[in-house]
Amino acid sequence: MLDLHYAPGNANLAPHMLLHALDLPHRLVLVDRGSDAHKGPAYLALNPNGLIPVLVDGDLVLYETAAICLHLADQRPGHGLLPAPGTAARGEAVKWLVWMATTLQTTLMHHFYPARVLGDAYLADHPDVTAHVSAHAQQQVGMLLGQIEAQLARHGGDWLLPGAGPTVPDYYGLMLCRWTRGFQGDASPPARTRPGLAPWLQRLLARPEVQRTWAAEGLQAPFI
Missing domain, CATH: 1.20.1050 (Glutathione S-transferase Yfyf (Class Pi); Chain A, domain 2)
Known part of the structure; x- marks a missing residue:
């Protein structure tokens, strides 16, 4: 199960769309920006930059939206969301x-x-x-x-x-x-x-x- 730490309408939209496009089981973990949760110690332990989103995939913790998107697309290459590596x-x-x-x-x-x-x-x-x-x-x-x-x-x-x-x-x-x-x-x-x-x-x-x-x-x- 993948956990996507998100705030509605934030930079998490792209990876969130990919999770649905790839039919990857996932949970949404709300980051309450109104209470500055993204600046708190728990979130900073995931992303020291305090930016949203973060993807947790087992022991792997990813931030940077583009990196998350690349990782997700490579989970199911048969879906064609990225061409084959090396091409x-x-x-x-x-x-x-x-x-x-x-x-x-x-x-x-x-x-x-x-x-x-x-x-x-x-x-x-x-x-x-x-x-x-x-x-x-x-x-x-x-x-x-x-x-x-x-x-x-x-x-x-x-x-x-x-x-x-x-x-x-x-x-x-x-x-x-x-x-x-x-x-x-x-x-x-x-x-x-x-x-x-x-x-x-x-x-x-x-x-x-x-x-x-x-x-x-x-x-x-x-x-x-």
Whole structure:
């Protein structure tokens, strides 16, 4: 039995969707962010960074969402959520996953948490900088989403990588596109409004494993 330590709608969405897609028995362990449970000693013993999610698989404790996703997909390779190791297709899939985790997700975090870029003390003395950092990061997110649009258009398929079904980067991309649902202003529109992304996102939203994930976490529409 796998334990996924999660907070609703957090970065655990991608591994949670994979757990359902792979039919892996699992339990959800709620991390109460309202009481700062992720900063308490019990959680920090699992993840010293105090970030969510954490996956516990027997004696193995994993944090970093991309690492968790790779581990889960490799549990049942026959499901095709990642190409076979050593192939060019596997390299392409890992490239997109790592790009999403280290480039797109990081830029999104700069938008939502500018203090992580400059520090609370600096922002306290320069409150006008907060809005600038957030808006600039949002503009960068728009440029990065354009790379996903270009990839989908490049091969003309339904999913981020050529094939009959979604792979790990599709689920990860859906999670990150969800984070743009509240974007406002001219810096970058929400992902759901972009013509090159909307059909892809709707295909993912229609999948039963995605719907089960929203229901299990108690998420309400609009989902993206």
